[in-house]
Amino acid sequence: MADFFAPLRLRLDEDALLSNWRWLKGKGGGAACGAAVKANGYGLGSVEVMRRLLAEGCRDFFVSNWAEAMALEPLVEEGISLSVLHGVRDEDMATALSSRARPVLCSPRQIARWKAADGGPCDVMVDTGMNRLGLDWRGDVAGQAAGLTVVTLLSHLVSADEDASFSQTQLERFSLLRTSVPAARYSLANSAGICLGPTYGFDMTRPGLALYGGIPRSEAVGHIRQVVFPEAQILQRRRVPAGDTIGYNATHVATADMEIAVLNLGYADGYLRGFSGRGWMRAGDMVLPVIGRVSMDLTAVDVSTLPEVGEGDWLTVDYKLDEAGRISGLSQYELLTGLGTRFDRLWN
Ligand SMILES: *Cc1c(COP(=O)(O)O)cnc(C)c1O
Numbered sequence: 001m002a003d004f005f006a007p008l009r010l011r012l013d014e015d016a017l018l019s020n021w022r023w024l025k026g027k028g029g030g031a032a033c034g035a036a037v038k039a040n041g042y043g044l045g046s047v048e049v050m051r052r053l054l055a056e057g058c059r060d061f062f063v064s065n066w067a068e069a070m071a072l073e074p075l076v077e078e079g080i081s082l083s084v085l086h087g088v089r090d091e092d093m094a095t096a097l098s099s100r101a102r103p104v105l106c107s108p109r110q111i112a113r114w115k116a117a118d119g120g121p122c123d124v125m126v127d128t129g130m131n132r133l134g135l136d137w138r139g140d141v142a143g144q145a146a147g148l149t150v151v152t153l154l155s156h157l158v159s160a161d162e163d164a165s166f167s168q169t170q171l172e173r174f175s176l177l178r179t180s181v182p183a184a185r186y187s188l189a190n191s192a193g194i195c196l197g198p199t200y201g202f203d204m205t206r207p208g209l210a211l212y213g214g215i216p217r218s219e220a221v222g223h224i225r226q227v228v229f230p231e232a233q234i235l236q237r238r239r240v241p242a243g244d245t246i247g248y249n250a251t252h253v254a255t256a257d258m259e260i261a262v263l264n265l266g267y268a269d270g271y272l273r274g275f276s277g278r279g280w281m282r283a284g285d286m287v288l289p290v291i292g293r294v295s296m297d298l299t300a301v302d303v304s305t306l307p308e309v310g311e312g313d314w315l316t317v318d319y320k321l322d323e324a325g326r327i328s329g330l331s332q333y334e335l336l337t338g339l340g341t342r343f344d345r346l347w348n
Helices: 014-027 038-042 046-056 066-075 090-097 108-116 141-145 166-180 191-195 321-328 332-337
Strands: 008-012 060-063 081-084 102-105 122-127 150-154 185-187 228-240 258-264 280-283 286-291 298-302 314-317 344-347
Touching: 014 046, 014 191, 038 046, 038 066, 038 332, 046 060, 046 066, 046 344, 060 066, 066 081, 066 090, 090 102, 102 108, 102 150, 108 141, 122 141, 141 166, 166 185, 321 332
Parallel strands: 008 344, 060 081, 081 102, 102 122, 122 150, 150 185
Antiparallel strands: 008 228, 228 258, 228 314, 258 298, 280 286, 280 314, 286 298
């Protein structure tokens, strides 16, 4: 135990994480269920997330770049696969060639680079309509991939979180590629794609958001559990007389005498200003509204109804991702990946 504790913490629910993974696995038909652990495991801590998912049977992990891969490499043992979604730049080659992770090659130049270095097994990304990363599906993908040992051929869905016919179009394009481009495995679905049904599963799925409690589509409601519970400590409790204002730019005027608590939490921690005057904290069953502007390191909440809480007590941030997203105008992805380094991260 450290002898110093941060005044803000994330309580992280291991049971919920693992239960989410099992639900997503079940929805993928017979597909293996991997995990996107990029962006420090969506803010939870990639090493801690990967360790837990490994113990549950997850074998395939995805990060964006080689620095992220290096942090996880000690966990990559025989039979565990770690893929780097952004492939290899020249600057990555030395690292990539000596790493147990493998690149997801996503451009003809990356492929040429990997072949010239005789890099060994790799993944390949095909773009089936997103126009982001990957070989153009209309091109000669099989020709471009010839000579590579492709472990997994991937593509990524554009709008699986909506009821858009484009997912079906991408499914058809990817199914066709599957018949023409040799690979040991094929993988298309992210969290939202998994919710579209087992036809999107192919050999392996790659959920991120829903593992961490995000609700990508209505199918996940009631199945995906909240994993991240931010908590912040009260730094000061104060009485605000009617007519006084609270916080920067005096956006809140007390219409009656009130009591507020000032919390060790602010936008530098990822609790962004979209929660100003709109977010909520909890103390047991009591719901406490955020008052005025969220500042960089501090947030005020109305505790008039709770005479017993004060300096040193902890409040839980209401952080149900779908609701918090609606309130703040942020995506569920932003709500997770923005969670800063000042939180202690405590797994139950
Ligand atoms: C981030 C990412 C995922 C995970 O997506 P979620 O929407 O978070 O489930 C899967 N595949 C690729 C290529 C990604 O970049």
